[in-house]
Amino acid sequence: MEAFTTHTGRAVPLRRSNVDTDQIIPAHWLKKVTRDGFEDGLFEAWRKDSSFVLNQPERADATVLVAGPDFGTGSSREHAVWALQNYGFKAVISSRFADIFRGNSLKNGLLTVVLEQKIVDALWELTENDPEAEVTVDLEAREVRAEGITAAFELDENARWRLLNGLDDISITLQNEADISTYESKRPAHKPRTVQV
Amino acid sequence: MGRTLAEKVWDDHVVRRAEGEPDLLFIDLHLLHEVTSPQAFDGLRQAGRPVRRLDLTIATEDHNTPTLDIDKPIADPVSRVQLETLRKNCAEFGVRLHSLGDVEQGVVHVVGPQLGLTQPGTTVVCGDSHTSTHGAFGALAFGIGTSQVEHVLATQTLPLARPKTMAITVDGELPEDVTAKDLILAIITKIGTGGGQGYILEYRGSAIEKLSMEARMTICNMSIEAGARAGMIAPDETTFAYLKGRPHAPEGADWDAAVEYWKTLRTDDDAEFDAEVVIDGASLAPFVTWGTNPGQGAPLSASVPDPASYEDASERHAAEKALEYMGLEAGQSLREIQVDTVFVGSCTNGRIEDLRAAAAIVEGRKVADGVRMLVVPGSARVGLQAVSEGLDLVFKEAGAEWRHAGCSMCLGMNPDQLAPGERSASTSNRNFEGRQGKGGRTHLVSPQVAAATAVLGHLASPADLNDQPAARTPAGV
């Protein structure tokens, strides 16, 4: 995973709540067996509408998505995170994320930042009025900054440490191999098995 | 202080606990399917890692599988590649797989319980959000993303922060025409699609205790639609009776030891939940959705709500958008809504009890002109059971299509889809825009409402059929 320290870029204001993962990446894209090439599927249905915010020329190359509450609800598809990243997004800001989406994003180095709705409103207003406005998401300082806006955000220390260092979860866990083996040796005999080995 | 059911199961699976770190949890059962696993197997291959516990891992094909002509090569080349990738991966790593055509193939959340692999007090994960279904057995079961699938394959554990717990207590007697589906749709409408966020839900109370395992699975299945990671129901005699004798249920002394443990899996009287919701079961009625998220629902007897009646601006906006997408008018009676398609199936309502309920209603009646009704058993076994009971004939005689097992129109990754503008009454769990096919419009309903709707051509409950008596064959014939 790529490390995330701080990022500055232009933003896409997405004034919608309950953006579910079926909207972020529709099911027919899930047939791919790779982690890349999902950029054209991102918000596919909405992008058919020329007035959709992502289609506006001034939003090209924007890297921070500012969305309404309950972003990423629905299916557990990690493809939603890959699609946002493949498209070029580095961070998503919302007042509330669905749990699985949030977990997936942090595992892939897409920083999901929770800010109060009134700050999200302020970011919408700023970036709608001025598409060139830049938003900085600073994980080291745990702060989002933009013209006239400075907002602290929280992220649990462990997740932050992994992101800042771009650490792979599996290697971290395997350092505790002995704990896993000890646990395994004590599991009761009545626990189910899928095959006899 | 006592502990809740979720806390007990959690504590029993902690492999490592350290200050400032998430708990490392052991996973008892890992279910795989073709959609969310290819990138995980790739990761293992790249790192040269094996699957740590093949004996706790099982795969099935469900999301892409066709429900017609299953003996022919799969027509869609992209779907075919995905299924072939799963077969290749399972063969290479040694994972047990139930492929299309196998008697144990089916929707992953139907297969686990019917094999007896889903047991009380276990941790169950799958790269699929509806893994919450397995919580009906008092298992701690939740959906994970592909990175986590790889993590579990490699380590049989997951680092997780412990969620909070919420009690959803349903007391009172459910009216006769109210099903588990109506109950869970009403709960989601009450607490909202974000209401369960950060929580493990525990459904409890006298109305829950009376439910069958199938009905409990329907409830837990949709916990994710309330934003919760997992939903659980304490195991009891109903659970034990369901499990006894299943292929992977414990036997002999193991069975006794298991039951003894399972009986301890109840929330202690002095345990405290972080949040509580109380619902009067007697006040409920058949429930349907009118919008584009599962929290936009109402009793069937109600009308499409007026977006202006929402105080919250984002809810109002969401309702406006939903009505526009759904092609509905505020104030229109829900019963007037005409459908083109009825889908009975999915991991929410594709089990044998659901098929029996739908069949009992269409028996001796006809699916309305211009309506197509698709009946898709949740697994090949459910299909066989239904055939042995003659349910397939009941559906076919009524004019419905009887299909092979899979996810099918629940998400339309296979050819079973709605055309743009088509409207369905569906027993599945998501009414998102385009979920059942681009431009398709979905109303979530119970199997009973689905069947009555198929007969009448508009959203309806079985009670609406009273003036349309079935042409029943005389008893004894």
Ligand code: SF4
């Ligand atoms: S039936 Fe639907 S909800 Fe269930 S696993 Fe399949 S696609 Fe997902």
